[in-house]
Amino acid sequence: MKSMSQLLEDSLLLIWNNRNSVERLELMEKIYSGDIVFFENDYSEPFKGFTAINDLIDKLQLSWPESFKFTTTDFEINHNIQYVSWVLGPDAQQPVAAGKDIAIIENGKIVSLYLFLDKD
Numbered sequence: 001m002k003s004m005s006q007l008l009e010d011s012l013l014l015i016w017n018n019r020n021s022v023e024r025l026e027l028m029e030k031i032y033s034g035d036i037v038f039f040e041n042d043y044s045e046p047f048k049g050f051t052a053i054n055d056l057i058d059k060l061q062l063s064w065p066e067s068f069k070f071t072t073t074d075f076e077i078n079h080n081i082q083y084v085s086w087v088l089g090p091d092a093q094q095p096v097a098a099g100k101d102i103a104i105i106e107n108g109k110i111v112s113l114y115l116f117l118d119k120d
Contacts, residue, residue: 007109008082008103015027025054032109036053037112039115041115068088069089070087081102085098086100
């Protein structure tokens with residue numbers, strides 16, 4: 001991990017791309033606040049804490065081929081708010097999904113994370 005400006009990109013590339021749940025939990029402790037909340041959409045309950053997010057990542061990764069990974073396309077930080085744009089899919093092929101994550105950062109860690117999927 002590099003700096004606060006890199007937190008959200010590290011979240012996506014180091015945590016959400018990682019297929020080892022034990023390693024993910026260790027990385028979460030470095031990147032996420034212990035009371036992290038992930039808002040997937042406006043219609044579902046948020047995921048709270050490392051275990052809930054780790055379980056979600058496991059479930060999602062089981063639903064797509066191992067060749068799928070997140071790649072960032074843009075990111076920026078303004079004080080304690082950061083966003084990253086990304087695509088998901090196999091390398092050098094048309095992505096199957098794209099979106100943005102927005103994070104609120106406090107005390108050098110992500111405390112809340114919001115997903116915005118691009119609509120087709």
